[in-house]
Amino acid sequence: MKKIILLSLILGMGVSLFAQSENDYMEVMRSALKTEKKSIIAEVMTLTNEESLVFWPLYNEYQGKLYTTNTKYLGIITDFAEKYESMSDEDALDLMNRLNAYDAEMLKLRKAYIKKFNKILPAKKVLRYIQAENKIDVLVDFEIANSVPLLEN
Numbered sequence: 327m328k329k330i331i332l333l334s335l336i337l338g339m340g341v342s343l344f345a346q347s348e349n350d351y352m353e354v355m356r357s358a359l360k361t362e363k364k365s366i367i368a369e370v371m372t373l374t375n376e377e378s379l380v381f382w383p384l385y386n387e388y389q390g391k392l393y394t395t396n397t398k399y400l401g402i403i404t405d406f407a408e409k410y411e412s413m414s415d416e417d418a419l420d421l422m423n424r425l426n427a428y429d430a431e432m433l434k435l436r437k438a439y440i441k442k443f444n445k446i447l448p449a450k451k452v453l454r455y456i457q458a459e460n461k462i463d464v465l466v467d468f469e470i471a472n473s474v475p476l477l478e479n
Contacts, residue, residue, distance in 0.1 A: 358371065363462055370458045371451065380446040388439045395435060399428050403474060413477060 364385075373381055379476045402424050436456075443452045 356393075359466075360393075364389075366462065367455065367458055371455060373387075373451070377447060377451070381443075384439075384442055384446060388435075388442075391439075393434055395428065395431050398424070401447070402428060403470065406474065410475070410477070418477070 367385065370420070402421060405417075405424075406421055409421075440452060443455060447455075469479065
């Protein structure tokens with residue numbers, strides 16, 4: 327639980343300074359999140375030695391794909407911030423379409439890796455892993471939602 331609170335603090339720092347920061351700062355924050363997330367996953371998974379040997383390489387592969395996909399999401403947020411004051415209907419439509427494409431890509435990725443994890447771990451452990459991922463994702467999403475203002479009319 328302490329690690330989840332620490333993760334929340336890291337996220338809060340990073341996202342609240344997002345508008346003032348450069349890409350380098352975001353990369354440092356993403357790196358800190360990655361490290362803390364792996365530590366949390368290790369703590370909650372309680373894997374046997376045999377399970378660890380097959381879980382961690384697949385976990386790292388999945389995280390690499392998530393990083394690439396989440397970079398697209400950061401691009402959407404960055405574009406929203408840049409266009410916030412002068413948002414046209416065309417810009418808004420583009421952002422919505424990109425957000426829908428991101429959501430579809432995330433769902434497809436999650437489904438594909440759940441299948442892969444189910445091949446190497448018991449289903450209950452896979453569910454536990456997915457629960458941990460979802461809890462972390464909710465923290466990230468909350469911090470982003472909390473820092474991104476609603477579009478004015």
